[in-house]
Amino acid sequence: MVLLKGSSMIRVGNGLKFIAGAILICGAVTGCADQKKGMDRFSKPIFATKPPQKARVIPTPVLPPTPQYVQRPVPRPAPQPVQRPQNVGSEAGWIPPGGIKNRWQEIVLHHSATTKGGAVAFDYEHRHVRKWDELGYHFVIGNGTDTGDGQIEVGSRWTKQKTGAHCKTGDNYYNEHGIGICLVGNFQNSSPTSAQLASVDKLVLFLSQQCGLSADNVKSHGGVTHKTDCPGRRFPLAAVKRNLTLAQSNVRTDMLATAGTGR
Numbered sequence: 001m002v003l004l005k006g007s008s009m010i011r012v013g014n015g016l017k018f019i020a021g022a023i024l025i026c027g028a029v030t031g032c033a034d035q036k037k038g039m040d041r042f043s044k045p046i047f048a049t050k051p052p053q054k055a056r057v058i059p060t061p062v063l064p065p066t067p068q069y070v071q072r073p074v075p076r077p078a079p080q081p082v083q084r085p086q087n088v089g090s091e092a093g094w095i096p097p098g099g100i101k102n103r104w105q106e107i108v109l110h111h112s113a114t115t116k117g118g119a120v121a122f123d124y125e126h127r128h129v130r131k132w133d134e135l136g137y138h139f140v141i142g143n144g145t146d147t148g149d150g151q152i153e154v155g156s157r158w159t160k161q162k163t164g165a166h167c168k169t170g171d172n173y174y175n176e177h178g179i180g181i182c183l184v185g186n187f188q189n190s191s192p193t194s195a196q197l198a199s200v201d202k203l204v205l206f207l208s209q210q211c212g213l214s215a216d217n218v219k220s221h222g223g224v225t226h227k228t229d230c231p232g233r234r235f236p237l238a239a240v241k242r243n244l245t246l247a248q249s250n251v252r253t254d255m256l257a258t259a260g261t262g263r
């Protein structure tokens with residue numbers, strides 16, 4: 001009896017042994033067509049030889065094209081109109097409905113001696129703290145706190161062409177005949193902003209033209225009363241007066257040039 005690898009003996013009944021491997025010998029000798037079947041039954045190949053390995057051709061994977069970074073134009077926000085402070089540049093708003101009375105002989109410049117504020121805040125203080133009838137100034141020029149930087153606010157006194165409450169003297173001349181302009185800020189400690197100075201130049205020129213005034217009529221509160229530092233040692237009064245003289249000269253030159261060319 002030949003036992004091949006993979007054969008096994010099975011005890012059946014009274015000591016009879018059945019050689020399972022014999023079946024496989026039969027298959028080997030007779031060329032039984034059941035060889036493959038036998039392999040399947042014993043799950044291990046006996047005579048099978050491995051087929052020659054063919055070189056596997058691994059297909060080159062076709063990859064999707066690498067996405068290219070496309071620089072897209074960044075959408076720019078639509079340009080917005082520049083928000084200009086109310087009243088700046090709108091000289092028409094500086095002329096009261098009833099016109100400018102022929103009473104104004106002086107322009108008196110002030111600072112608020114506060115770091116912030118505006119016509120509304122000062123009006124409240126003048127009414128409720130100082131017990132005045134309303135805002136004492138005729139104009140207020142903002143510094144970007146309560147109102148815009150350089151914003152010119154028209155006080156209710158100017159609208160009514162009413163006597164000021166900003167420069168008290170014995171005869172009350174500067175309240176009766178002086179136009180009070182207050183710039184927001186404390187110019188003992190800091191300088192007015194460039195926007196405030198541009199606005200005060202513009203307003204002083206406008207009022208001077210309307211009332212027939214010159215630089216000699218532009219004064220500081222302290223320069224009149226000698227009882228206050230207003231509008232502060234950093235306020236450039238001389239420059240304001242010089243700019244007015246220069247602007248008036250330019251206006252006259254333009255008028256002469258226009259008259260000369262017949263425009």
Ligand SMILES: [Zn+2]
Nearest residue numbers: 110111221230
């Ligand atoms: Zn003052």
